[in-house]
Amino acid sequence: xxxxxxxxxxxxxxxxxxxxxxxxxxxxxxxxxxxxxxxxxxxxxxxxxxxxxxxxxxxxxxxxxxxxxxxxxxxxxxxxxxxxxxxxxxxxxxxxxxxxxxxxxxxxxxxxxxxxxxxxxxxxxxxxxxxxxxxxxxxxxxxxxxxxxxxxxxxxxxxxxxxxxxxxxxxxxxxxxxxxxxxxxxxxxxxxxxxxxxxxxxxxxxxxxxxxxxxxxxxxxxxxxxxxxxxxxxxxxxxxxxxxxxxxxxxxxxxxxxxxxxxxxxxxxxxxxxxxxxxxxxxxxxxxxxxxxxxxxxxxxxxxxxxxxxxxxxxxxxxxxxxxxxxxxxxxxxxxxxxxxxxxxxxxxxxxxxxxxxxxxxxxxxxxxxxxxxxxxxxxxxxxxxxxxxxxxxxxxxxxxxxxx
Amino acid sequence: xxxxxxxxxxxxxxxxxxxxxxxxxxxxxxxxxxxxxxxxxxxxxxxxxxxxxxxxxxxxxxxxxxxxxxxxxxxxxxxxxxxxxxxxxxxxxxxxxxxxxxxxxxxxxxxxxxxxxxxxxxxxxxxxxxxxxxxxxxxxxxxxxxxxxxxxxxxxxxxxxxxxxxxxxxxxxxxxxxxxxxxxxxxxxxxxxxxxxxxxxxxxxxxxxxxxxxxxxxxxxxxxxxxxxxxxxxxxxxxxxxxxxxxxxxxxxxxxxxxxxxxxxxxxxxxxxxxxxxxxxxxxxxxxxxxxxxxxxxxxxxxxxxxxxxxxxxxxxxxxxxxxxxxxxxxxxxxxxxxxxxxxxxxxxxxxxxxxxxxxxxxxxxxxxxxxxxxxxxxxxxxxxxxxxxxxxxxxxxxxxxxxx
Numbered sequence: 160x161x162x163x164x165x166x167x168x169x170x171x172x173x174x175x176x177x178x179x180x181x182x183x184x185x186x187x188x189x190x191x192x193x194x195x196x197x198x199x200x201x202x203x204x205x206x207x208x209x210x211x212x213x214x215x216x217x218x219x220x221x222x223x224x225x226x227x228x229x230x231x232x233x234x235x236x237x238x239x240x241x242x243x244x245x246x247x248x249x250x251x252x253x254x255x256x257x258x259x260x261x262x263x264x265x266x267x268x269x270x271x272x273x274x275x276x277x278x279x280x281x282x283x284x285x286x287x288x289x290x291x292x293x294x295x296x297x298x299x300x301x302x303x304x305x306x307x308x309x310x311x312x313x314x315x316x317x318x319x320x321x322x323x324x325x326x327x328x329x330x331x332x333x334x335x336x337x338x339x340x341x342x343x344x345x346x347x348x349x350x351x352x353x354x355x356x357x358x359x360x361x362x363x364x365x366x367x368x369x370x371x372x373x374x375x376x377x378x379x380x381x382x383x384x385x386x387x388x389x390x391x392x393x394x395x396x397x398x399x400x401x402x403x404x405x406x407x408x409x410x411x412x413x414x415x416x417x418x419x420x421x422x423x424x425x426x427x428x429x430x431x432x433x434x435x436x437x438x439x440x441x442x443x444x445x446x447x448x449x450x451x452x453x454x455x456x457x458x459x460x461x462x463x464x465x466x467x468x469x470x471x472x473x474x475x476x477x478x479x480x481x482x483x484x485x486x487x488x489x490x491x492x493x494x495x496x497x498x499x500x501x502x503x504x505x506x507x508x509x510x511x512x513x514x515x516x517x518x519x520x521x522x523x524x525x526x527x528x529x530x531x532x533x534x535x536x537x538x539x540x541x542x543x544x545x546x547x548x549x550x551x552x553x554x555x556x557x558x559x560x561x562x563x564x
Numbered sequence: 565x566x567x568x569x570x571x572x573x574x575x576x577x578x579x580x581x582x583x584x585x586x587x588x589x590x591x592x593x594x595x596x597x598x599x600x601x602x603x604x605x606x607x608x609x610x611x612x613x614x615x616x617x618x619x620x621x622x623x624x625x626x627x628x629x630x631x632x633x634x635x636x637x638x639x640x641x642x643x644x645x646x647x648x649x650x651x652x653x654x655x656x657x658x659x660x661x662x663x664x665x666x667x668x669x670x671x672x673x674x675x676x677x678x679x680x681x682x683x684x685x686x687x688x689x690x691x692x693x694x695x696x697x698x699x700x701x702x703x704x705x706x707x708x709x710x711x712x713x714x715x716x717x718x719x720x721x722x723x724x725x726x727x728x729x730x731x732x733x734x735x736x737x738x739x740x741x742x743x744x745x746x747x748x749x750x751x752x753x754x755x756x757x758x759x760x761x762x763x764x765x766x767x768x769x770x771x772x773x774x775x776x777x778x779x780x781x782x783x784x785x786x787x788x789x790x791x792x793x794x795x796x797x798x799x800x801x802x803x804x805x806x807x808x809x810x811x812x813x814x815x816x817x818x819x820x821x822x823x824x825x826x827x828x829x830x831x832x833x834x835x836x837x838x839x840x841x842x843x844x845x846x847x848x849x850x851x852x853x854x855x856x857x858x859x860x861x862x863x864x865x866x867x868x869x870x871x872x873x874x875x876x877x878x879x880x881x882x883x884x885x886x887x888x889x890x891x892x893x894x895x896x897x898x899x900x901x902x903x904x905x906x907x908x909x910x911x912x913x914x915x916x917x918x919x920x921x922x923x924x925x926x927x928x929x930x931x932x933x934x935x936x937x938x939x940x941x942x943x944x945x946x947x948x949x950x951x952x953x954x955x956x957x958x959x960x961x962x963x964x965x966x967x968x969x
Contacts, residue, residue, distance in 0.1 A: 188593060190641070207710075235889045236595070305612075477935050484640045484931035486889040526889035530882050534939040 160254055160338060165346035168454065173400040176347075177354040180248040183286055187233045187355070189362040189520075191373050192483040199498050200226050200516070203505075223505035226516025227498065228374050230366070230381070231479075232359045235487045235526030239278040239306075241442075242355055242393055242524050243342075247279035249351025250340050251287060258338075264289050269337035271317070271324045273299040274442065275527060276342035281312035292337050294327045302529070343392030344448030353396025356384060359520045360406065367518075375516035382517035383407040383508075385494040387524050388421050388464060389443035391451025397522070398460040406520075407462050407511075409504070410455065411494040413438040414466035421447045422464040425456060439469055439536065442490035442525060465504040467496040473536060475499055479523065480533075488528040489536070494521045565659055565743060570751035573859065578805040581752075582759040585653040588691055592638045592760070594767040594925075596778050597888040604903050605631050605921070608910075628910035631921025632903065633779050635771070635786065636884075637764045640892045640931025644683040644711075646847075647760055647798055647929050648747075652684035654756025655745045656692060663743075669694050674742035676722070676729045678704040679847065680932060681747035686717035697742050699732045707934070748797030749853030758801025761789060764925045765811065772923075780921035787922035788812040788913075790899040792929050793826050793869060794848035796856025802927070803865040811925075812867050812916075814909070815860065816899040818843040819871035826852045827869040830861060844874055844941065847895035847930060870909040872901040878941060880904055884928065885938075893933040894941070899926045 166172035198206060202222035234242040255263050267290035270280050277293045284291035291312040295304060296319040308314055317327035331337060341348065363381045367374045375382075384401065388394040388410040398408050412419040416436035424431045430452040436444050447455065455461045467475075472489055475496035479485050497504050498521065508517055571577035603611060607627035639647040660668050672695035675685050682698045689696035696717040700709060701724040713719055722732035736742060746753065768786045772779045780787075789806065793799040793815040803813050817824040821841035829836045829852065839851040852860065860866045872880075877894055880901035884890050902909050903924065913922055 233889075240889065480891045480935055481933075484638075484645065484891040486885045486891050528886075530885055530938060530942040533935060534941075534943040536939075537935040538939040538943050 160250065160340070160345065160347055161257070162346065164257055165253070166350065168346055168349065168399050170400055170402055170404070172350050173353040173357060173396065176249045176350040177357050179252045180245055180351060180354060183238075183248045183283070184244055184354075185237050186358055187236050189359060189366065190231050190233060190483060190485070191229065191366070192231070194482045195478055195495070196228050198478070199229060200224075203500065203502070223502055223509045225505050225508035225512060226375060226514065227508060227512075227519050228516065229495070229498065230359065230363050230373075230518065230520045231483060231485070232355055232362075232520060232522050233485065234355060235485060235491060235523050237525075239275060239282055240525055240527040241275040241279070241488075242352055242522075243275040243279035244282060245354050246343075246348035246351035246392060246396075247276065247283040247340065248286070249354070250345065250347040251280070251283045251289065253347045254338060254340075255287060255289075260287065263287070263338070265336075267292060267335055267337040268340050269293065269328060269331050269335070270340045270342065271295070271328045272342050273303060275525060277303065277307045277312070278310065280340050281307045281310035284312065285310045290335075290337070292331050292335060294324055294331060296324065303527075343390030343445075344450050345392075346450060348392050349396045349399065349450065349454070351396070352393040353398075353400035355393075355522065356397040356400035356520075359384065359522075360401070360404070363518065363520060374518045375512075377515065378518055380518065381406050381520050382512065383409060384520035384522070385409040385411055385497060386522040387411050387440070387443055387490055387493045388447065388455070389490070390445045391421065391447040391455055393522070393524065394461070395451035395454035398454050398457075402460055408460065409462055409497070410464035411497040412464055412466045413440040413443055413469065413472060413493055415439075415469050418443060419464070419466035421455065422466050424452070425464055430456075438472075440472055440490040440493050442488065443493065463504075463507070465497045465501045467493060467501055471496040471500040477537070485523065485526075486528075487523050487526050491523045491525050565655065565745070565750065565752055566662070567751065569662055570658070571755065573751055573754065573800075573804050575805055575807055575809070577755050578758040578762060578801065581654045581755040582762050584657045585650055585756060585759060588643075588653045588688070589649050589759075590642050591763055592641050594764060594771065595636050595638060595888060595890070596634065596771070597636070599887045600883055600900070601633050603883070604634060605629075608905065608907070628907055628914045630910050630913035630917060631780060631919065632913060632917075632924050633921065634900070634903065635764065635768050635778075635923065635925045636888065636890070637760055637767075637925060637927050638890065639760060640890060640896060640928050642930075644680060644687055645930055645932040646680040646684070646893075647757055647927075648680040648684035649687060650759050651748070651753035651756035651797060651801075652681065652688040652745065653691070654759070655750065655752040656685070656688045656694065658752045659743060659745075660692060660694075665692065668692075668743070670741075672697060672740055672742040673745050674698065674733060674736050674740070675745045675747065676700070676733045677747050678708065680930060682708065682712045682717070683715065685745055686712045686715035689717065690715045695740075695742070697736050697740060699729055699736060701729065708932075748795030748850075749855050751855060753797050754801045754804065754855060754859070756801070757798040758803075758805035760798075760927065761802040761805035761925075764789065764927075765806070765809070768923065768925060779923045780917075782920065783923055785923065786811050786925050787917065788814060789925035789927070790814040790816055790902060791927040792816050792845070792848055792895055792898045793852065793860070794895070795850045796826065796852040796860055798927070798929065799866070800856035800859035803859050803862075807865055813865065814867055814902070815869035816902040817869055817871040818845040818848055818874065818877060818898055820844075820874050823848060824869070824871035826860065827871050829857070830869055835861075843877075845877055845895040845898050847893065848898065868909075868912075870902045870906045872898060872906055876901040876905040882942070890928065890931075891933075892928050892931045896928045896930050
């Protein structure tokens with residue numbers, strides 16, 4: 160994909176991208192959850208699960224008191240289970256327009272990925288009957304290999320270092336002439352990922368038109384959107400989509416083992432190029448790409464990035480599952496974790512939004528995990544029964560037995 | 565609630581119930597999942613996860629080959645996380661109409677439940693500012709006690725046997741004059757629970773009008789609905805709602821330790837009054853109530869009840885979470901388990917639907933479970949990676965490590 164032929168990184172280009180991919184993707188639902196709104200709008204020290212930790216309420220005065228109504232964009236229910244389908248369909252669609260379908264079918268497309276981008280490109284290629292060569296580390300999880308193959312892609316295995324992957328992908332390009340579709344560091348990918356923000360913006364207006372009580376008083380639209388950032392394709396796409404609308408964009412990152420490379424990069428004024436972390440938010444382990452960086456480091460497009468701990472991600476993940484009843488992967492819980500637990504973010508919202516509060520879009524980026532992976536995350540954790548016990552006090556005689564009724 | 569004042573158990577009464585409760589409940593979404601449709605329409609022995617188990621394909625010829633498109637009614641996203649909100653709002657609304665709001669507020673309402681009905685009645689009572697007294701076994705899970713109290717209900721503890729609960733509830737009625745709102749064995753509850761079928765019927769027609777590819781070829785509406793049965797309030801309500809529409813209704817039950825009391829009762833022609841089971845589908849451990857029985861044992865209203873094993877329930881639960889990305893409780897997975905794994909049911913669909921297939925509504929009745937409970941169910945199970953490995957064959961070098969990208 161020739162960079163010089165790419166559309167400019169503007170809202171209008173995202174709108175064009177949306178028209179191009181609309182027939183092939185899901186317009187994923189936007190859902191609200193009153194319980195989570197209430198928790199998010201309560202100072203941390205006053206929440207019931209924390210009451211026993213702050214017996215004299217000394218924290219309460221300093222804790223932020225933002226008022227928010229949250230609108231969850233369910234990209235976990237997107238095709239292939241994550242937003243990545245958007246960028247893949249857009250990049251392939253543009254390539255076909257530039258070079259013609261016959262030429263693209265003759266050469267094919269390729270990428271390297273062990274995750275959602277592999278399946279997304281495989282699905283898009285299948286739709287247009289284009290050969291897809293996907294380089295995957297041989298240690299990739301078998302279900303993802305099987306998923307990619309199930310769309311008819313040619314899976315080629317490599318070692319797991321970036322040098323090893325690079326060598327294999329170069330060989331594939333040399334052998335087949337396939338066009339590389341990168342996972343995030345490309346304008347066509349960025350424009351595709353940005354399309355979810357256009358839907359979210361419109362869906363929230365529609366929801367508030369039908370039932371204004373879903374939002375904060377007197378507002379008919381979104382005030383802000385918060386999205387996860389790994390390679391930055393999605394966050395920079397959302398920034399591009401919403402530029403000039405007045406809707407403020409924030410990024411959310413894990414901070415385990417330096418996974419908050421984007422947050423730290425913004426602080427020091429230069430992009431951090433290498434990250435080595437095993438955060439549970441496994442979709443966010445990559446450093447920000449060059450083109451996404453050029454967008455998110457523009458203060459007129461992104462207001463800031465905030466990070467959270469592994470435990471905060473787990474708490475947000477639990478709430479989305481147990482309260483909103485949605486099945487998501489850990490990466491998708493990171494933005495809600497910022498809204499619930501990052502005091503810097505919460506103070507900012509309290510100050511900027513004022514007593515009226517904000518309508519905040521929260522991107523649930525994907526749902527590609529397994530019940531076993533969830534079991535591993537929560538098997539040894541303090542149970543919600545035990546946490547609830549804190550609020551139940553002495554009334555409940557606690558036993559393990561289940562009772563029907 | 566005077567039985568003689570209850571509306572007749574007809575579709576028109578369910579429609580009236582729906583108008584009454586609509587302002588207070590969610591019109592829960594209906595979702596489809598292509599992957600699950602494909603699995604459900606594939607003979608069991610030809611599914612990839614079973615291939616290694618049937619190396620010579622001998623099962624394939626005898627296995628049923630139904631064609632189905634499924635429409636999931638997401639009552640897991642109903643208020644209080646389960647369909648029970650419908651019956652509680654309807655029963656209380658009717659009571660207020662019969663006796664007047666002042667009288668109902670003076671006397672209050674009461675029930676005994678350790679589960680979703682307790683929270684549902686507490687929520688409905690709070691809405692109308694009516695005192696609610698809820699008798700709960702002292703061994704109830706603390707989160708459910710806390711949930712019930714959070715709606716302002718007066719929780720009274722009892723022993724866990726039905727005699728002990730009955731004694732306490734009689735004392736509460738004597739002391740307060742509160743009106744008993746039973747969990748399922750009452751016409752007003754049955755009519756309320758039936759309202760979800762009216763929404764499902766209309767929502768499927770709307771979906772198929774916009775995108776006919778979501779359904780089987782040439783059909784604009786539902787052919788059948790399958791719902792779980794415990795006490796039978798919901799299933800009998802759905803039968804009532806759909807009577808005369810031509811939409812066929814089926815029930816789904818666990819068969820662990822005799823939990824399939826309704827299925828066995830229909831076979832022997834008499835209601836089974838006692839059940840003692842610890843099936844993981846803990847919402848379905850109760851025997852069918854008398855009034856629900858009178859409806860579901862009418863062959864013109866219910867075509868049949870089918871049961872499944874604990875492992876089949878777990879498999880269906882996994883698919884709803886991992887593929888449809890919805891968080892549900894085990895009871896809610898039972899109907900899908902029947903569609904996927906009960907050969908009697910599958911043969912019936914194959915025969916009755918023919919090669920064109922059926923559009924089938926599947927009730928996801930609730931989502932009130934915890935990540936720890938899910939962890940317990942799947943911690944020791946064969947992982948999906950291992951199962952996927954069966955289809956991946958010799959390509960994948962299997963290691964536990966995770967890779968970003």
